Amino acid sequence: MASPSTPELNPAAYRRWISAFWTAAPLVMRGVVVEGAEHVPLTGRLLLVINHLSYLDTPIVGMAMPRLVTPIVGERFEHSVFTPVLTAAGSIYINRGEVDRTALRRASAVLENEGCLAVAVEGQRSPTGALTHGKPGAAFLATRTGSPIVPAAIWGTERILPALKRLRRAEVHVRFGEPFRLPHGRIRGAELDHHTEYIMRQLAALLPERYRGVYSHMS
Template sequence: MRLVRLSDTPEAIAARALETPWLYRVMRRVIYVLIHLLFRIEITGAEHLHQPGGPLLIVTNHLHWLDPPIVFAIVPMRATVFAADKWGRRPIIGDLFRVIGNAIFVRRGEVDRQALKKALAVLKAGGVLGIAPEGTRSRTGKLQRGRGGAAYLAARTGALILPIGITGQEKALRTLLLRFRRPTIRVAVGEPFTLPGTPNQAKGELLNAYTDQIMRRLAELLPPEYRGVYG
């Protein structure tokens, strides 16, 4: 069974990135209410969330599956997100990912050039893209070494980078279910910034330096015990 039929081509994803269909607005409202009903969301730097437009690259740490819904609930712009390709193959779940997150499905364990092409199309169209620069969820609760995808996309497009650090989410459900308490999740939104240089420089050692810059900006938003290799 399919909820909707949406194309996964770069052109279609880029076009949807600039749209806010009614089903997206309804689902965003539902998720917003649920997140704020179940958790105390404390936001610092909320003034940075209101950006005039894209291209905008939202970078976050990734500790729990709650991270995307939290970002979805607090960011006023529609953001395109990455998701594992296994979800895209599931009829109803895949459709929800496409409607809510305008998802770009990524093949894990390899450089997915088609996914990069779609992400570049979103940013070049002036859209908003969300990415966890670590590339995968941290199992230690601390920042892992960043991968080059976020830096590559930002350098190629000149996108503004908005760092968001989230803490407390990794314990939130346990507190909610076992202690019957409404847990606190803290969200720190950093000042937006851009990378220097030109698109042709997005490779090699310079790309590594850009990645390090993004990760250190992200680490600054986290308590010391969450900073991992960037502490």
């Protein structure tokens, strides 16, 4: 039995819900274009870092992933269509605007148990539709647990609901990058900020220019 600090992932229920989302996807999207899924290790601890444009990002990234993934989420979707899949995924709810040590312990437990954890590095949905400055949580987890990182860029999710209002369907893209690692250890302060910047640059490199936001100066 999992310890109280370890989220309960229900693989069978998770797979059923992901399959249901794929079945329903053509009703609300023109398609989901997935690139680079071969970069995702199928076993072992893994930190998946994503940008965040819409509350639809989490289920769509789950659809695109070739393995089960537990997300860190900042909002509780009570009585939502997403509640069952978020529950099945063992989602970790984090309190924004503070150091949520309980959530960090649970996130670390997922990685230490060789699971895959998804983190939106910006910490919230982008108000501009493009990248904002990253938060240090992902770099903290990667350095403390020694987990490899795979960046996953997603775009088009912010257009799904506006398109439906016009009786149209948007196309969504998910692009995975190659795995990389940060130094393993108890890293803090400016060094952690440096690693966060590196993560964000890897993520920005996967996005079209118009989505790079504060990282649009990249060559």
